[in-house]
Amino acid sequence: MTATHSLSLLRHADGRTVEQLTALSLLDLHHHVSQFLFKEARLQDTHAYDDWEALWTDDATYWVPANGHDTDPELQMSILYDNRSRIGIRVKQLKTGRRHTQTPRSELARTISNIELVSVADHELDVIANAVIFEDNMRGETIWAARNEYRLRLVDGAFKLVRKKVGLVNNHKPIFTLSFLV
Amino acid sequence: MSQTTSQTDYSALIEPTRVHSRLYYDPDIFQEELEKIWYRTWVYVGHTSEIPNKNDYVTKSIGPMPILMVRDREGEIRLLLNKCPHRGNQLCAYQKGNRTTFTCPYHSWTFNTNGDLMGYALPEGYEGTDKKGLGLGKVPRIAVYRGFIFGSMAHEGPTIEEHLGGAKASLDQLLDNSPTGELDLTVGFLQHRTKANWKFMVENETDGYHPGFVHSSIFQVAQSGIANLYGSDSTALTRDFGNGHTEFDLRPEWRKLDTPLGWFGTTADRLPAYVKAMNESYGADRARQIMIDGTPHIMIFPNLFIAEIQLFVIQPISVDESIQHVTALQFKGGEDINRRLRQQTMGSVGPAGFLLADDTEMYERNHRGSKIRDPEWLVLTRGLHRERLDENGYRIAHSTDETTQRGIWRHYLKLMTEAQP
Structure with missing residues (x-):
């Protein structure tokens, strides 16, 4: 077995760690990006809070807009607009065991699809993908759908999350409590 | 007004210190609340800053019913019902905008921004018809208190001043915290869908007993002075203004702290522009006192909640569903x-908020619990022995006492049982 961390490393065919994203073929890059997004989805679905938090860079932004998809989160209300410090608080709150809306936790399964690379630089890339999330909790069953945008950065040979925007398709309407990691 | 013949004896369901669970889940009671509360009393609709220009409009609500809040071409505020009088079609499908007319997409009937019918397509078919009387439905009474727009579906009733009573002072307290005395509520609302009866929200907004428990997770991991306000030693108060309006008066605690902006968990040197503007507007002494006292925490019955830094509008959709707009x-x-x-x-409110997601979890559990048959009565005795009157004759008690809930139900009982005009 290979440790998860070393599986996360981006490698060339000869085993060397990737130092520049532009050195990979688009096909390889798409595969690595997909694997990263699937891993993030799994960590969220299984409430692996610490491992999920470790995906973020120090300058991270985690954003779920409201009332449309092109609002300015610095000037208008968003459902969620976390910097790195607030991501940390969110995770700590979930881990207290007294975040009542997640006690018991939501049962989750999500599908990430329609993954498209938007732009690639040496150490960062932008990618978009759709997410469909099935949530079951005490209130009932809820389906969430989102058009997501990500910025990933190559740090020490592996991807980190710099920016994630979760564009819920119904974010202009009343939505139920969204307390799992979306 | 249509008279509703009540099948419910409300005085048998509401006692001074306990209420019956049926009040939360019975759909017949919800229908009667629409007639006797939502489509009769003063209900908060929106704020003048949301429609600053002539012909601005925004979709709001009174109870489950959508309302177009409009500033007409003369600059007057109108509350119009979003229904074409021809075939009942929903007239406007947009959340907000600016337009000189509303045209129904069904048969092209067109209305101006004060709701009058201007014209219809193929008018020769309406020869002899008077356009007067074919305008949009209007909320009969509109009142604006310092920018807060209220509507009442009853043609007659108390004035807004009579309705607000002592709660007016808390709105004034809020506006004192603005260097211009005005609010600008244009950053958008979050809409939090909640599978629970609206009254659980109204009651919880001034329930000071819950924060230490419902919100203990966030108090543990983030710096917050909130928990101390609702501990045994707190000098903060609950107050029942009558007419269903209730508040936490946190000023005793802030005055002990004696630090401008302490109520907001910050200090004057961190918000220099604001402090400068406050000093210029009010003079240094008065500005200092305003910034020590902070903003109010008041629930204005039935749907306007000001929670220090947020404004909530509670909207009932059905007996078991509500929307919290914030x-x-x-x-x-x-x-x-x-x-x-x-x-x-x-960070704190809306569907993902550190605080409100947990409050809302409680509302939904409250609602599911209400349908469990034993015990049927819910207890509101907390703090009875230490309830007293303040210098204005309003009931006050410790910040964790149920003086507020008792006051809300006293008013509710009056509304549900008094003779209709």
Whole structure:
């Protein structure tokens, strides 16, 4: 077995760690990006809070807009607009065991699809993908759908999350409590 | 007005210190609440800053019913019902905008922004018809108190001043915190869908007993002075203004702290532009006192809740579903404090909020619990022995006492049983 961390490393065919994203073929890059997004989805679905938090860079932004998809989160209300410090608080709150809306936790399964690379630089890339999330909790069953945008950065040979925007398709309407990691 | 013949004996369901669970889940009671509360009393609709220009409109609500809040071409505020009088079609499908006319997409009937019918397609078919009387439905009474727009579906009733009573002072307290005395509520609302009866929300907004438990997770991991306000030693008060309006009066605690902006968990040197503007507007002494006292925490019955840094509007959809609309309070002329108000609001409230997601979990559990048959009565005795009157004759008690819930139900019983005009 290979440790998860070393599986996360981006490698060339000869085993060397990737130092520049532009050195990979688009096909390889798409595969690595997909694997990263699937891993993030799994960590969220299984409430692996610490491992999920470790995906973020120090300058991270985690954003779920409201009332449309092109609002300015610095000037208008968003459902969620976390910097790195607030991501940390969110995770700590979930881990207290007294975040009542997640006690018991939501049962989750999500599908990430329609993954498209938007732009690639040496150490960062932008990618978009759709997410469909099935949530079951005490209130009932809820389906969430989102058009997501990500910025990933190559740090020490592996991807980190710099920016994630979760564009819920119904974010202009009343939505139920969204307390799992979306 | 249509008279509803009540099948419910409300005095058998509401006693001074306990209420019956049926009040929360019975759909017949909900229908009667629509007639006797939502489509009769003063209900908060929106704020003048949301429609600053002539022909601006925004979709609001009174109870489950959508309302177009419009500033007409003369600059007058109108509350129009979003229904074409021809075939009942929903007239406007947009959330907000600016337009000189509303045209129904079904048969092209067109109305101006004061609701009058201007014309219809193929008019020769309406020869002899008077356009008067074919305008949009209107909320019969509109009142604006310092920018807060209220509507009443009853043609007659108490004035807004009579309705607000002592609660007016808390709105004044809020506006004192603005360097210009005005709010600017244009950063958008979050809409939180909640599978629970609306009254659980109204009661919880001034329930000081719950924060230490419902919100203990966030108090543990983030610096917050909130928990102390609702501990045994707190000098903060609950107050029942009558007419269903209730508040926490946190000023005793803030005055002990004696630090400008202490109520907001910050200090004057961190918001220099705001402090400067406050000093210029009110003079240093008065500004200092305002910034020590902070903003109010008041639930204005039945649907306007001001929670220090946010404004909530509670909307009932059905007996078991409600929407909490919430936005950050923003002071006209206070850019640096406004940014902090937005950031704190986004963190704490709405569907993903550190605080409100847990409150809402409680509302939904409250609602499911209400349908369990034993015990049927819910207890509201907390603090009876230490309830007293303040210098204005309003009931007050410790910040964790149920003086507020008892006051809400006293008013509710009056509304549900008094003779209709």
